[in-house]
Each structure stands twice: as C-alpha cells, then as structure tokens.
Amino acid sequence: MYFSYSIIGKLQLLKAQQYLNEGQEPCDxxxxxxxxxxxxxxxxxxxxxxxxxxxxxxxxxxxSGQDNAAPMGMGTRNVDxxxxxxxxxxxxxxxxxxxxxxxxxxxxxxxxxxxxxxxGLLKYSENFFKLSKGYYGLDSLLIxxxxxxxxxxxxxxxxxxxxxxxxVRTLRSKIKQLTQDEGPQQWSEALCKEWMQSAPEQASIxxxxxxxxxxxxxxxxxxxxxxxxQKLCLRATTDYWVNAMDGQPFMVIxxxxxxxxxxVIENDILPQLEKSKRRFFPPRQATPLTLxx
Numbered sequence: 540m541y542f543s544y545s546i547i548g549k550l551q552l553l554k555a556q557q558y559l560n561e562g563q564e565p566c567d568x569x570x571x572x573x574x575x576x577x578x579x580x581x582x583x584x585x586x587x588x589x590x591x592x593x594x595x596x597x598x599x600x601x602x603s604g605q606d607n608a609a610p611m612g613m614g615t616r617n618v619d620x621x622x623x624x625x626x627x628x629x630x631x632x633x634x635x636x637x638x639x640x641x642x643x644x645x646x647x648x649x650x651x652x653x654x655x656x657x658x659g660l661l662k663y664s665e666n667f668f669k670l671s672k673g674y675y676g677l678d679s680l681l682i683x684x685x686x687x688x689x690x691x692x693x694x695x696x697x698x699x700x701x702x703x704x705x706x707v708r709t710l711r712s713k714i715k716q717l718t719q720d721e722g723p724q725q726w727s728e729a730l731c732k733e734w735m736q737s738a739p740e741q742a743s744i745x746x747x748x749x750x751x752x753x754x755x756x757x758x759x760x761x762x763x764x765x766x767x768x769q770k771l772c773l774r775a776t777t778d779y780w781v782n783a784m785d786g787q788p789f790m791v792i793x794x795x796x797x798x799x800x801x802x803v804i805e806n807d808i809l810p811q812l813e814k815s816k817r818r819f820f821p822p823r824q825a826t827p828l829t830l831x832x
Contacts, residue, residue: 552587555579560591599642614703624674632676648689655685658787659730667722667729670713675705680713693755727790734787741784747808749800750778761795779803 551572558568569579582588597605606614615621623629637649661678670677683704692698695707695714705713717723735742751764753775764775777797781789792807 552582555582555588559588562591565590596639596641599644602640621674624672627672629672629674632670632672632679633674634676635679635682645690648686651685651689652682655682659733660685662733663726663729667726668717670716673709673713675709675713680705680710680717683710684714731787731789735783735789738783738785738787741787742789744784745789746782746784747800747804748780748782749803750780751775752778762797764797779808781808 551574555568555572555574558571559565563571565579565583566576568574569576579588583590605616609615610618611621617633620629620633624632637652643649660681664677664681668677670680675683687695687698695710698704698710699707704710751766753766753773754761761774761776763772764777765771766773766775777794779792779794779800781791783789790808790811792803792811794803797803798806
C-alpha cells in the first residue's frame with residue numbers, strides 16, 4: 540500500500556525526517572514507509588522534508604596531503620596554538636579532539652578508549668601530576684601512553700615521524716616530569732582504593748600473576764630471563780601484578796633481579812598489603828591478610 544503526496548500524514552513526515560537525519564537514502568525511506576518514490580521526492584522539493592547529505596569523511600591519502608602542506612611541519616595545522624606554546628603564551632594546553640575519519644591505521648584501538656576512561660585513566664591525575672606549560676597537556680599525554688601500550692610499541696623511538704603526537708624528545712621530557720617523584724604510586728593507590736571500595740566483596744581474594752617484560756633499549760644491561768613465548772633468554776624485568784577477582788589492578792611490583800614469586804609475595808606484596816589495609820578496607824571487613832590467616 541502506497542500513500543500519495545496529499546495524504547502523507549504528520550506522523551509519517553516525522554518518521555521520514557528521522558530516517559533522513561540518520562543518513563538513509565530517500566528511496567529507501569520511501570519504500571520503508573510505503574510512500575511512492577516520486578511522491579517522496581516531491582515532498583523533499585517542496586520543503587516538507589529535508590534530505591540530509593551524508594558527511595564525506597577524509598581518507599588517509601587526503602589527510603597526508605594536507606599534513607605535508609602544513610606551514611610548521613608535518614601535521615602542524617594548528618598554527619596559532621603552536622606559536623603561542625612556543626613563546627610560553629598558551630594559557631591552557633590543547634584539548635584532545637576525536638573526529639570521524641576513514642582509513643585510520645590501527646583505528647580499532649580507539650574502541651578501548653571508553654573502557655580506559657571508565658577505569659579512571661584521567662581520574663585524579665591532576666592531583667598527582669604537574670606538567671610545565673606546553674602544547675600537549677596531561678590528558679593528551681596519558682591517552683598517548685595508553686594507546687602506545689595497547690598497540691605494543693616497543694620503545695618511544697618507534698614513534699618518530701608520526702604526526703599529531705609529541706616529538707620523541709618532548710615525550711621523554713614530559714614522562715620524566717611525571718615520574719620524578721611519588722606521583723605515579725600515589726595516583727595508583729587512589730585508583731585502587733576506589734576500585735576496591737566499590738566492590739569490597741571482590742577484594743577478599745587477590746590473584747598474583749608474573750609477566751616477563753623484555754627490555755629493548757640499550758641504556759643498561761639487565762639480567763637475562765627466560766621468555767616463554769619466544770623460548771629464549773633475553774634481557775628483561777619481571778612484573779608481578781596483584782589483581783582483584785574481576786581483574787581490577789591492585790598493585791604491580793617490578794623486579795629487575797627476580798628472586799621468584801614466593802620471595803616477592805613474602806618480602807614485597809604482603810608488607811605493602813599490611814601497610815595499606817587500613818586505608819583500603821573499613822574496620823571489621825575481611826581483608827586478604829585476614830583471609831590468609
């Protein structure tokens with residue numbers, strides 16, 4: 540059953556406009572609502588309906604051409620903000636801006652961003668970290684470091700010649716500012732406290748997992764560890780992750796010289812749990828230490 544132009548009701552017009560706003564083609568909307576296509580076209584021509592044109596997203600090759608033509612170097616199209624930052628006149632760092640684009644290499648990592656934000660990637664960070672004035676702010680830096688870890692970039696040197704990311708020297712300088720005191724440890728404790736207090740029943744049992752992290756730099760000669768996935772002995776450190784039942788991280792202990800999991804539990808993990816149990820758990824609540832006893 541098809542409706543003529545004269546009897547297209549208000550309800551159908553509203554539905555049709557909603558579908559057009561979503562980017563559907565007019566002919567598809569007409570068929571879906573049982574309206575003749577020429578009648579539907581006439582409704583658009585006379586202004587009763589408005590066809591929303593689909594937004595054309597840029598491709599990688601188009602963006603590369605625009606980035607190469609940037610006046611201050613590869614991808615530096617925000618000239619005003621960069622000039623202000625270079626002379627110390629940029630009051631606030633540039634806010635991360637995510638836009639719809641086509642043909643984004645390794646773009647799937649962006650799906651992890653909501654999960655990172657929910658778990659607290661940017662929460663409380665301003666309370667424990669301070670950066671000097673510059674183009675890139677704390678939010679940008681933490682998001683960049685999270686994406687670097689997710690795409691398994693082995694070293695910061697591998698980021699050379701990438702646009703829309705700090706230069707390697709700048710990135711190293713900002714990381715040094717973040718790690719020069721106990722800010723990272725205090726930030727981790729604040730997040731852990733929130734995670735554990737939000738689900739105390741899952742904090743009654745903790746899982747400990749050891750991971751060998753291969754060192755790819757040349758700055759020092761670390762002891763060699765057996766890397767099971769490569770079946771080789773390589774220079775590496777060992778990370779011991781302490782997690783709640785749902786996978787929320789409680790703490791991490793890094794060991795360049797690995798004495799073994801039992802020794803790490805006795806000499807590092809249990810003392811730190813004992814030290815922080817009063818801050819993390821209310822009185823009379825079961826803790827990992829009481830359950831162990």
